[in-house]
Amino acid sequence: MTHTEKKDLYEVGEIPPVGHVPKNMYAWAIRRDRQGPPQQAMQVEVVPTWEIDSNEVLVLVMAAGVNYNGVWAGLGTPISVFDVHKQPYHIAGSDASGIVYAVGAKVKRWKVGDEVVIHCNQDDGDDEECNGGDPMFSPTQRIWGYETPDGSFAQFCRVQSQQLMARPKHLTWEESACYTLTLATAYRMLFGHRPHILSPGQNVLVWGASGGLGSFAVQLCATAGAHAIGVISDDSKHDFVMSMGAKGVINRKNFNCWGQLPKVNSEEFNDFMKEARKFGKAIWDITGKGIDPDIVFEHPGEATFPVSCMVAKRGGMVVFCAGTSGFNLTFDARFVWMRQKRIQGSHFAHLQQASAANQLVIERRIDPCMSEVLPWADIPLAHTKMWKNEHLPGNMAVLVSAARPGLRTIEDAVEAGTSQAK
Numbered sequence: 001m002t003h004t005e006k007k008d009l010y011e012v013g014e015i016p017p018v019g020h021v022p023k024n025m026y027a028w029a030i031r032r033d034r035q036g037p038p039q040q041a042m043q044v045e046v047v048p049t050w051e052i053d054s055n056e057v058l059v060l061v062m063a064a065g066v067n068y069n070g071v072w073a074g075l076g077t078p079i080s081v082f083d084v085h086k087q088p089y090h091i092a093g094s095d096a097s098g099i100v101y102a103v104g105a106k107v108k109r110w111k112v113g114d115e116v117v118i119h120c121n122q123d124d125g126d127d128e129e130c131n132g133g134d135p136m137f138s139p140t141q142r143i144w145g146y147e148t149p150d151g152s153f154a155q156f157c158r159v160q161s162q163q164l165m166a167r168p169k170h171l172t173w174e175e176s177a178c179y180t181l182t183l184a185t186a187y188r189m190l191f192g193h194r195p196h197i198l199s200p201g202q203n204v205l206v207w208g209a210s211g212g213l214g215s216f217a218v219q220l221c222a223t224a225g226a227h228a229i230g231v232i233s234d235d236s237k238h239d240f241v242m243s244m245g246a247k248g249v250i251n252r253k254n255f256n257c258w259g260q261l262p263k264v265n266s267e268e269f270n271d272f273m274k275e276a277r278k279f280g281k282a283i284w285d286i287t288g289k290g291i292d293p294d295i296v297f298e299h300p301g302e303a304t305f306p307v308s309c310m311v312a313k314r315g316g317m318v319v320f321c322a323g324t325s326g327f328n329l330t331f332d333a334r335f336v337w338m339r340q341k342r343i344q345g346s347h348f349a350h351l352q353q354a355s356a357a358n359q360l361v362i363e364r365r366i367d368p369c370m371s372e373v374l375p376w377a378d379i380p381l382a383h384t385k386m387w388k389n390e391h392l393p394g395n396m397a398v399l400v401s402a403a404r405p406g407l408r409t410i411e412d413a414v415e416a417g418t419s420q421a422k
Contacts (some may be wrong), residue, residue, distance in 0.1 A: 009022055028379050123142070187356065203229060213297075248286030303326065308331075315342075319344045403419075
């Protein structure tokens with residue numbers, strides 16, 4: 001396998017000799033003075049390649065996943081990332097596939113040349129939650145590539161060693177780069193909050209069933225022998241959700257009970273309840289009369305939360321990881337306290353959960369649902385598409401050091417990069 005000579009900077013798509021860390025790298029950098037829409041905020045710069053600490057790893061990024069936190073980082077809302085990590089520039093990107101190029105002195109599990117995918121949870125590792133508890137409860141817990149400046153939209157990224165997992169070799173670089181954040185989040189939501197653990201035969205209402213999170217929730221239900229009822233906003237997404245293993249699909253546009261809860265017992269509330277009951281009946285048409293969802297898989301938040309809290313079964317759980325339609329959540333408390341329902345917040349996942357989810361991909365039980373792949377030059381455009389909700393169902397990927405889609409090995413990548421350079 002022939003590599004290019006050792007240089008201080010390589011063109012994007014050129015693969016440096018394995019283990020050779022160049023002095024500089026190309027990166028899509030965000031700076032405070034240009035925060036705004038992705039195509040304004042993200043600009044290509046040549047920056048120093050990261051230096052790593054004893055427990056850190058440097059990874060040559062082959063491809064990266066696109067998530068909404070890249071949009072937030074560019075816009076500088078709801079908070080500016082520069083107020084979090086205090087660094088002069090920010091490289092976004094919280095999903096990646098790549099090759100280990102350098103390891104810190106204390107790293108034992110990984111070596112130069114290993115092919116990896118990366119999960120985005122970091123912590124300092126030195127408190128009780130990281131040692132016998134739940135690392136997601138650590139006061140030092142942070143999301144790599146959003147709350148840290150060294151994400152995946154660059155030739156090299158810097159991560160903690162516990163963020164690495166084995167790459168599913170049957171996937172392309174871009175397929176293996178697109179799924180970890182959404183899959184691990186969905187996995188913890190369904191398996192991480194005892195005693196409400198997804199079990200065979202249960203029913204799960206999945207909001208946004210054609211999106212990145214939802215498509216994995218549907219597949220996890222199918223893999224576990226549970227029944228997913230997918231909610232969509234457009235009938236064109238019906239077949240996709242059913243193909244992921246859903247038991248049934250409901251189009252929310254056929255109902256008018258969305259948004260914040262009207263004042264209880266007002267006329268608007270009575271109209272709202274009629275529509276909510278219609279929606280509940282649509283669930284029963286799939287599950288059977290009187291059978292409510294054991295778990296409601298939530299992330300839209302403001303628009304859907306009142307209905308979610310009504311339709312969850314007695315003693316069931318509404319679990320949510322976001323508020324994509326707004327953060328001011330409302331619900332009729334009577335449905336929650338009298339029927340003893342649980343409302344559970346959930347945030348990303350720790351290594352054990354991310355690794356269990358990744359194993360399902362390695363075993364080909366879960367499909368990464370890659371919707372589209374864009375080249376390095378279009379990384380800001382990919383974020384604009386996500387920001388404006390113009391992206392296809394599933395998970396979006398972008399190429400970094402992989403010169404073209406469809407490559408599966410480092411040999412493929414070296415060859416493609418060499419031919420591109422000519």
